[in-house]
Amino acid sequence: MILSLIVPIYNVEEYISDFFYSIAYQMHKDIELVIINDGTEDNSIHILVSLIKEIIHPNLQANFIILSQTNSGQSSARNYGIKEAKGRYIGFIDPDDIVAENFISLLLHSINLNNDTDVFHYNAKKINENGTVILGDINYVDKDQSFIAEKKYILGMFEQDIWYPWLRVFKRDIISEFQFPINILLEDKYLFPKIYISRVNKITEINSSLVLYRIRGNSSLNNKDKQEKILESLCCGMKEYKDSNNDLLYSIYLQYFWSYLYDISKFNFKYIFYRMIGFKKEYCSFINVKSKKEMLVTRFPIFFVLFLKFKRLLGTF
Structure with missing residues (x-):
């Protein structure tokens, strides 16, 4: 088996047919879909x-592996899929998205040409919730190429901050x-920087949009419970x-924290303001102060949030 594609399933009956039809007619004997039923209720x-x-030819039906677990979340489902996958390479697809008609052929072609590659990257397009309108591009790759991942490239990836699991395929x-x-x-921001710094050597980039990413209305940033979960996760x-003494990874996460403070404050400034008052002691306990900006955030987090709002009003952030 060349490629395993892991698909966590939870309450996506509205979108699952679109997803299935987009990939069904591309299925290949060297591809398996590892479908994890994460306790779906629909x-x-x-x-x-x-x-x-x-729809699927009887000879290929066995390439659709359906596994079940009690509802434990997307991360747990992906971990289960990784454990059970048989492919030399592993990718991830979300079942509310759609794959391009050349998704499998391009991936197989690239893997066969570059079978020593550690991770493959490609692009995506954003579509609306109904799947009828293309809203824009997620341009992760600008040309077809293979190369050894040097520190400069890795740092550029961190600045792009595009960590979606479905934009890459890893060597198993x-x-x-x-x-x-x-x-x-x-969880992708938590995991992938660690993988790239510690284990990725050769990268192959495919300059094609292979996924149509569905933008749904239930944004985490506009949900108070998820706002809290985002801050806790960061x-x-x-x-x-x-604790790992990896200054690069630590600085990446600190940048994420500042960025999400700003983004959440756009939806719920009052929540961020009061949350940072209670959070200051905990926050200060693991911040390494190395710059004036970090000192401002550490000692005066409330003023930092006010500063973000002021910058946004001026249109300079």
Whole structure:
């Protein structure tokens, strides 16, 4: 088996047919879809099973592996999929998205030409919730190329901050050494920088949009419970990387923290203002003060949030 594609399923019956039809007619004997039923409460799995029997050639039906677990979240489902996957390479797809009609052919072609590559990158397009309008591009790659990942390139990736799991395919020997963290948000930001710094050597980039990423209305940034979970998750990342003594990873997570403070404050400034008052002691305990900006955030987090709002009003941030 060349490629395993892991698909966590939870309450996506509205979108699952679009996803399935986009990939069904591309299926290949060297591809398996590892579908993880994460305790879905709707008809998603029933729809999938029916479509597999109806559309997929009998010789390929065994390439659709359906596994089940009690609802434990997307990270747990992906970890289960990684454990059970048989492919030399492993990728991830979200079942509310759509793949391009050349998704599998391009990936197989690239893998066959570059079978010593550690990770493949490609691009995506954003679509609206109905899947009828292209809203823009996610341009992660600008040309077809293979190269050794030097520190300058890795730093550029961090600045791009495009860590979606479905924009890359990893060599199984690498991704299987790691696990997506459980019970935190932004798990890709938590995990992938660590993988790239410690294990990725050769990268192959495919300058094609292979995924149509569906923009849905339930933004985490506009949900108070998820706002809290985002801040807690970012704190976990900063603590993890401070304890690891990896200054690069730590500084990345600190930048994420500032960025999300700003983004959440656009939706709920009052929440951020009062949350930072209570958070100051905990926050200060694992911040390494190395610059004037960090000193401002550490000692005066409330003023920093006010500063972000002022910058936004001026249109300079």
